[in-house]
Amino acid sequence: MASGWGTTYSYRCQPVDYSNSPMAMRMARTCWWYYFSKFTEFFDTFFFILRKKYNQVSTLHVIHHGIMPMSVWMGMKFAPGGHSTFFALLNTFVHIIMYFYYMVAAMGPQYQKYIWWKKYLTTFQMVQFVAIFIHQFQLLFVECNYPKSFMVWIALHGILFLFLFSKFYKQSYKVDQSGPGASGKPHQNGVSRPVESTDAPVSNGVTKRKVENNGTNGTADYSNKGVTDSYNSVYYSSTSNGFISESTKSK
Numbered sequence: 001m002a003s004g005w006g007t008t009y010s011y012r013c014q015p016v017d018y019s020n021s022p023m024a025m026r027m028a029r030t031c032w033w034y035y036f037s038k039f040t041e042f043f044d045t046f047f048f049i050l051r052k053k054y055n056q057v058s059t060l061h062v063i064h065h066g067i068m069p070m071s072v073w074m075g076m077k078f079a080p081g082g083h084s085t086f087f088a089l090l091n092t093f094v095h096i097i098m099y100f101y102y103m104v105a106a107m108g109p110q111y112q113k114y115i116w117w118k119k120y121l122t123t124f125q126m127v128q129f130v131a132i133f134i135h136q137f138q139l140l141f142v143e144c145n146y147p148k149s150f151m152v153w154i155a156l157h158g159i160l161f162l163f164l165f166s167k168f169y170k171q172s173y174k175v176d177q178s179g180p181g182a183s184g185k186p187h188q189n190g191v192s193r194p195v196e197s198t199d200a201p202v203s204n205g206v207t208k209r210k211v212e213n214n215g216t217n218g219t220a221d222y223s224n225k226g227v228t229d230s231y232n233s234v235y236y237s238s239t240s241n242g243f244i245s246e247s248t249k250s251k
Contacts, residue, residue, distance in 0.1 A: 005089050011135070013144035016082035027081040034088045035076045037095075038069040060164045071157060075150065083139065083146045084154045087132045094128050097121065119173050126165050133158030 005011075008023065017024035045065060048056045075084060104115050136155035139146060 005086065011086070013139065013142055013146065014083045014086075015145040016079045016147075024081060027085065028076075031072075031076045031080045031085065031088070034092065035069070035072045037092075038065075038072050041065060041068075058168075060168055063164065064161065067157070071153065074153075079147055079150050083144065084136065084150055086135050087154055087158070090128050090131060094125055097124070119169075122165060122169050122172070126162055126169065129158040129162040129165065133162070 017027070042065060045057060045061065048054070048061075072088070075088075098121060101115055101118065101121055104111050133155040136151050136158065139148065139151050
């Protein structure tokens with residue numbers, strides 16, 4: 001903001017200042033740091049792969065992290081300032097909120113109740129892209145000494161990412177109300193950095209189930225190993241599924 005957008009920049013038309021003035025150099029340095037940040041974001045991908053969370057390395061994730069360093073390099077090289085740096089301003093602000101969300105999510109299940117606003121974060125990201133391509137495309141209707149080709153390039157980024165994030169939103173939050181037995185719950189299919197659900201923890205990876213008792217009227221609760229009733233699968237009030245009960249052995 002202090003480099004231009006909160007001081008002297010015009011939101012309608014802002015040419016690039018190629019001089020060596022203090023404000024122009026400050027904006028150029030800001031562009032360089034934004035370019036540098038696109039490489040630090042690769043750590044997301046590295047950690048996903050190291051943790052074998054391959055489902056989180058989605059199409060959206062790969063396209064976003066693959067295209068941004070190249071695009072920001074072009075801007076830093078040929079237009080280090082001016083109209084299209086507006087997208088970097090918005091994107092930086094959104095990333096601050098986004099990484100705060102991921103920090104809270106990584107702090108453990110006890111903090112999940114504080115990040116109920118995940119859906120609204122995705123909505124905020126989509127609003128960002130709409131603002132970006134509207135801000136860029138306005139130069140098609142006004143005279144402005146700014147590279148038209150680069151303006152179109154950044155605007156197309158906004159359209160591309162709006163499409164990808166809209167698809168992610170539908171896959172992640174759309175309620176499935178079709179077909180019998182629909183639960184009415186949103187899909188959380190891990191398209192892009194999902195927060196793992198902690199609603200139904202499973203012990204030892206085995207699902208607890210009820211098993212009928214060898215023709216008797218009762219049922220035995222066969223639990224997982226490691227819990228207090230772990231021996232119910234072997235010792236019950238009578239013969240159970242071929243196992244001899246404690247009472248039978250003592251006779």
